[in-house]
Amino acid sequence: MEQQREAGTLGMWIFLVTEIMFFGGMFLAYTLYRTFFPAAFASASNHLDITLGAVNTGVLILSSFTMAMAVYFTQVGKQRPQVLCLVLTLVLGLTFLGIKAVEYHEKYTDRLIPGNLIPGASFTTDPHAVHLLPGATLKQVEMFYWIYFAMTGMHALHMIIGAGLLTYLIIFSLRGRFDPEYHSPVEVIGLYWHFVDIVWIFLFPLLYLLGRHLGGH
Amino acid sequence: MSEHIVSVRVYITIFLVLLVGTALTVGAAFVDFPYGLNTIIAMTIAVTKATFVVLYFMHVRYSARLVWVIVGSALFWMAIMFAFTFADYFTRGNLSTGI
Numbered sequence: 001m002e003q004q005r006e007a008g009t010l011g012m013w014i015f016l017v018t019e020i021m022f023f024g025g026m027f028l029a030y031t032l033y034r035t036f037f038p039a040a041f042a043s044a045s046n047h048l049d050i051t052l053g054a055v056n057t058g059v060l061i062l063s064s065f066t067m068a069m070a071v072y073f074t075q076v077g078k079q080r081p082q083v084l085c086l087v088l089t090l091v092l093g094l095t096f097l098g099i100k101a102v103e104y105h106e107k108y109t110d111r112l113i114p115g116n117l118i119p120g121a122s123f124t125t126d127p128h129a130v131h132l133l134p135g136a137t138l139k140q141v142e143m144f145y146w147i148y149f150a151m152t153g154m155h156a157l158h159m160i161i162g163a164g165l166l167t168y169l170i171i172f173s174l175r176g177r178f179d180p181e182y183h184s185p186v187e188v189i190g191l192y193w194h195f196v197d198i199v200w201i202f203l204f205p206l207l208y209l210l211g212r213h214l215g216g217h
Numbered sequence: 218m219s220e221h222i223v224s225v226r227v228y229i230t231i232f233l234v235l236l237v238g239t240a241l242t243v244g245a246a247f248v249d250f251p252y253g254l255n256t257i258i259a260m261t262i263a264v265t266k267a268t269f270v271v272l273y274f275m276h277v278r279y280s281a282r283l284v285w286v287i288v289g290s291a292l293f294w295m296a297i298m299f300a301f302t303f304a305d306y307f308t309r310g311n312l313s314t315g316i
Contacts, residue, residue: 205259209246
């Protein structure tokens with residue numbers, strides 16, 4: 001049993017390595033384009049809602065904590081708190097997605113969805129849509145939003161998958177399927193949830209904070 | 218190696234450290250540090266936060282050596298991907314031949 005548990009954890013970590021490489025490619029693209037267009041990236045970044053971003057960071061950290069506590073209560077064999085922690089984690093995950101949806105809608109009303117992704121609402125041509133710092137152009141700002149939507153979109157997709165996995169965990173933990181002897185699904189999905197949290201820990205400063213010290217609004 | 222159960226106290230401590238880290242990174246973002254230090258400070262805080270999550274929330278500190286090797290390999294290959302790409306992009310135009 002012990003060996004099975006360790007093998008499961010190891011397998012999950014190998015999957016997470018592929019995930020790290022997947023997100024790593026996007027972080028690499030971000031780094032390159034930010035080096036090419038520093039002023040535009042700062043301008044576009046300043047336009048993002050720092051309050052919503054920071055609150056979402058807190059929500060996600062709290063959800064990682066409740067997930068860790070869910071694993072703990074499973075390990076010590078307390079079913080009620082275990083279910084409660086899993087439900088809390090799911091609720092916090094959905095809260096994150098809700099706030100993200102509000103942000104996406106703001107981008108939609110500001111016509112900042114890049115390219116022609118939304119038919120009839122292509123990227124803005126109004127030079128005052130975003131406060132442009134010296135040296136920034138609207139085309140370069142659009143590049144930031146491609147990367148912003150690619151990265152936060154893939155992150156949100158991972159959150160949605162995570163919410164599905166948590167629903168599965170809640171159903172099975174209500175049936176009392178996890179105990180100190182067998183709880184690999186809780187442990188392994190916990191690893192996945194923390195990984196998604198880590199991605200956001202990097203996304204938040206890179207996307208929301210990088211140009212704040214340069215002023216603008 | 219039997220399963221190590223991380224105590225509630227440790228989990229709460231890590232949670233508070235992560236919250237403080239978030240507050241620090243937001244605060245530091247509004248200060249104009251010289252020499253482009255803003256990015257370095259933000260990334261240092263992010264890496265620190267991620268390390269705490271990996272070591273404690275993800276139990277790597279108490280995991281088998283093989284897990285350490287797997288995690289390390291991810292960082293190693295990431296470093297190669299970044300280093301080789303930068304070696305290309307950031308040296309373009311350095312030749313005087315005008316290629």
